[in-house]
Amino acid sequence: MLNLSVRNETSTLRAVLLGTAQRNGPTPKAEEAYDPKSLEHILAGTYPSESDMCEEMRRFEEVLKRYGVTVYRPEIIADLNQIFSRDIGFVIDDYLIKANILPDRAEEWQAISPVVNQIHPAKRIIPPSEVHIEGGDVLLWNDYIFVGTYKGADYADINTARTNMLGVHFLRETFPHKIVKEFDLVKSMTDARRNALHLDCCFQPVGKNKAIIHQAGFRNPDDYRYLRDLFGEENLFHIDAEEMYQMCSNIFSISEDVVVSEQHFTRLNNWLREQDVIVEEIPYQEIGKQEGLLRCSTLPLYRD
Numbered sequence: 460m461l462n463l464s465v466r467n468e469t470s471t472l473r474a475v476l477l478g479t480a481q482r483n484g485p486t487p488k489a490e491e492a493y494d495p496k497s498l499e500h501i502l503a504g505t506y507p508s509e510s511d512m513c514e515e516m517r518r519f520e521e522v523l524k525r526y527g528v529t530v531y532r533p534e535i536i537a538d539l540n541q542i543f544s545r546d547i548g549f550v551i552d553d554y555l556i557k558a559n560i561l562p563d564r565a566e567e568w569q570a571i572s573p574v575v576n577q578i579h580p581a582k583r584i585i586p587p588s589e590v591h592i593e594g595g596d597v598l599l600w601n602d603y604i605f606v607g608t609y610k611g612a613d614y615a616d617i618n619t620a621r622t623n624m625l626g627v628h629f630l631r632e633t634f635p636h637k638i639v640k641e642f643d644l645v646k647s648m649t650d651a652r653r654n655a656l657h658l659d660c661c662f663q664p665v666g667k668n669k670a671i672i673h674q675a676g677f678r679n680p681d682d683y684r685y686l687r688d689l690f691g692e693e694n695l696f697h698i699d700a701e702e703m704y705q706m707c708s709n710i711f712s713i714s715e716d717v718v719v720s721e722q723h724f725t726r727l728n729n730w731l732r733e734q735d736v737i738v739e740e741i742p743y744q745e746i747g748k749q750e751g752l753l754r755c756s757t758l759p760l761y762r763d
Contacts, residue, residue, distance in 0.1 A: 461577035464761050465550040467599050468664045469712040474529040476544050476574055476758040477520055480512035480746070484538035494619055496651035496704070496750035507745035512542065518741040519719060519753065526713050531760070533570040541567055543751045544758040545659075546621075548575075549594035551604065551634060555760075556584045558593045559626075574760075584633065592626035595657025595755055600664050603638045604630055607658025610643045610678070619646045619656050640685065643678040651750060652700040659754050662686065663708045666736050667715050669694045671708040671727065696730050705744075709752035713739075719753055 461474075486506045492498035500506045523530050533541050547558050547567045555578055557568060568575075575583065586592060596607035606627050609620035627641040644661065647654040653675075655661040661676025670690050674697060677683045687695060698707045707727050710720040715736075720728050722740040731738050743752055 460579050461574070462761060463550050463553045463555060463578060463582060464763075465599060465759050466552060466762065467601050469666060469715045470762040471714040472523075472526075472528050472712070472759055472762050474531070474759075474761040475523065476531045476533070476571060476760060477516065477523065478542040478544040478756045479532050479535060480509055480516050480542050481535050482537045483509045483512065483540055483542070494651070494656055494750040495647060495649050495654055496748065498649075499651060500748045505748065507748050511745040515741065515743050515746050516542070516756065519743070519756065522719055522739045522741060523713065526717065528713065531571075531574050533567070534573060536566055536570050539566055539570070540564075540749075541570055542746060542749070543595075543755045544571070545594040545751075545755045547571065547594070548758055549597050550758070550760055551597070551599060551630075551637075554582050554584050554633075556586065556592070556633075559586055559588065559591050571758075586626070586629050590625045590629045591621065591623040592629065593621040593657060594758065595659045595751075596622040596626075597630070598658055598663060603640060604634060605658060605662070606630060606639060606641045607644045607655065608641045609646050611646070617646050618648060619654050621657060642682040642685075645676055645678050652704045654750075655703070656750050657755075659709055660706065660750070661703055661708055663710070663754065664690075665710070665712060665718060665731065666734055669696065669734055671696045671698060671710070673698045673700070673703040673708060675700060676703060696727065698727070702727070706747045706750070706752035709754045711753035711757055721747065721752065 598605040608622045631639045644655040655676035661673040664670045717737045719739045721743045728738045
């Protein structure tokens, strides 16, 4: 059996499921885009090539293995985008929760079944169908579960709204010993600089007590103030709309002292080094054209 343990975003990583860009399929049509940034690049003719994305993921895997992390990969299904494994499942404590994702992406779960089947059935949780939740909206910080959602009356019409309040309530019922705090996120189907696709697109804890945050990603100013007061303003690295667009909050922690970050995030990477964090810089800009980055590509299975 495969043991699970994830209680925060930054403890030392031992095992992770990393997505794959192999046999990713042709460039989607505009009407097939799930998010405004992908649509932007489809229309501009700058959508990333499979070869470029495979090379970026190879570099990511190389760093993970250099730090002794066991890396699992999905089975490859032809013409299926399997890069963003965070969307399809996530671990809280020692349970794997299956995400209720967009129906068009259901095959991605089947592709990780060889890994899922190694987990004891009692440690697998499948939410009811009316519960919408994706792993990018769920961030762990010890006693806290932070959950991105969208509370607008037009939730059903917004393709970029991925986690509903039933998802928040489900986590509260499933993990009653945790503090589950939801955050109402800004959503847009047309403007990627005004679209927090998931919570990890505008916020993420790093190191021991720091966090990256985009204040304008929260519809309710009280949600931003909650995190500011919890972490302390001096421990927050604020990113602007352009940096959110480039996915600056979507780096990935191997431990409290080591992060993997995109090589063009100069301001962020310099700040992290000032916090005594080792920054492993890799190219990941092409994958970022799909409004997802390093955290989105991973499903951590075990952290110390």
